[in-house]
Amino acid sequence: MRHSSVLTIAQIFGSIIAVFIGACLSAASDSDWELEPMKPNLKDKASLQRGLGLYVNFCLGCHSLQYRRYERTARDLGDIHKDDMLDYVIFTGQPIGDYMYSSMSKEDAKSWFGAAPPDLTMVTRVRSPKWVYNFLKTFYMDDERPFGVNNKVFPNVGMPHVLLPLQGIPEEICYGYEAVDLLAREPILREKKLEGILTRTDRDTPIEQLDPLEGRELNCPEVAAIPGTGLYTPEQFDQAAYDIANFLHYMGDPSREVRVSMGRYVIGFLVILMIFAYILKREFWKDVPKSPRRVREEHTTEL
Numbered sequence: 001m002r003h004s005s006v007l008t009i010a011q012i013f014g015s016i017i018a019v020f021i022g023a024c025l026s027a028a029s030d031s032d033w034e035l036e037p038m039k040p041n042l043k044d045k046a047s048l049q050r051g052l053g054l055y056v057n058f059c060l061g062c063h064s065l066q067y068r069r070y071e072r073t074a075r076d077l078g079d080i081h082k083d084d085m086l087d088y089v090i091f092t093g094q095p096i097g098d099y100m101y102s103s104m105s106k107e108d109a110k111s112w113f114g115a116a117p118p119d120l121t122m123v124t125r126v127r128s129p130k131w132v133y134n135f136l137k138t139f140y141m142d143d144e145r146p147f148g149v150n151n152k153v154f155p156n157v158g159m160p161h162v163l164l165p166l167q168g169i170p171e172e173i174c175y176g177y178e179a180v181d182l183l184a185r186e187p188i189l190r191e192k193k194l195e196g197i198l199t200r201t202d203r204d205t206p207i208e209q210l211d212p213l214e215g216r217e218l219n220c221p222e223v224a225a226i227p228g229t230g231l232y233t234p235e236q237f238d239q240a241a242y243d244i245a246n247f248l249h250y251m252g253d254p255s256r257e258v259r260v261s262m263g264r265y266v267i268g269f270l271v272i273l274m275i276f277a278y279i280l281k282r283e284f285w286k287d288v289p290k291s292p293r294r295v296r297e298e299h300t301t302e303l
């Protein structure tokens with residue numbers, strides 16, 4: 001009896017801790033934003049090279065890739081020449097054999113952004129390439145945030161929208177309104193004692209066409225850049241976000257391609273080995289005497 005009650009208390013504590021940890025992890029950055037599909041492709045060396053170029057120009061200043069070296073990256077991404085790496089990729093004056101460090105100190109970064117920019121070597125393993133792709137595409141203007149931008153996939157992120165010059169000024173596209181407290185606004189309704197919150201959703205009515213009501217909750221299912229404010233067209237920007245996410249997918253596991261092609265050789269080798277093993281087996285069994293039953297059967301048929 002005592003034993004089982006101790007067990008129950010332990011179980012209850014265990015579940016409380018599990019729920020608490022789960023809540024903390026999910027509260028860290030989860031949102032219910034629906035992620036657009038994105039399929040990484042490590043064979044597309046041009047995309048990976050563009051991703052590297054964009055990364056060193058727009059991200060490496062804050063986010064290191066401290067578990068990877070420039071040299072290996074150059075080799076894997078289609079044998080980029082050493083001089084090209086030194087001229088166009090390595091801005092920190094490091095030798096090519098060095099790790100891809102950021103030049104910003106962690107302490108400075110923490111005081112500037114509230115959170116130190118994490119190392120991104122493994123980010124696509126922790127999140128996913130799809131998550132990173134959508135994260136880069138869903139920044140939008142928000143006056144209430146310190147950098148004037150917020151993010152749909154990572155709400156209240158401490159990162160500025162560094163790709164803004166490419167994308168242009170991204171704004172939320174909002175429709176309709178929901179959960180409007182009409183009682184607070186309309187004396188007539190109050191007279192009629194109509195109580196409660198009325199909910200209305202006009203998904204297809206642009207926000208400008210609606211009466212401005214206080215306390216409305218907007219339904220903003222899209223983000224789009226104001227045309228003409230960025231260097232890239234929306235398609236080019238999507239491609240840039242894809243290239244960066246694809247590059248970070250490579251970073252998370254640089255040997256993936258080698259492993260997959262090695263796998264084919266291994267299977268081929270095993271198939272050939274099986275042929276020889278089978279021939280050898282036949283050779284061995286030739287000399288083994290037949291089982292007594294087969295001998296007897298043969299004997300009876302002869303009779």
Ligand code: HEC
Nearest residue numbers: 058059061062113115116117118123132157158159162244
């Ligand atoms: C000015 C510095 C700065 C630059 C440049 C920058 N970031 Fe960030 N980034 C941050 C900070 C700070 C955070 C942490 C935000 C937080 O935790 O609220 C962050 C967070 C992230 C995260 C989320 C990591 C996680 O798992 O929590 C990703 C992914 C990311 N950045 C990708 C990028 C990419 C890709 C680029 C280049 C296009 C880039 N960042 C450029 C400052 C920067």
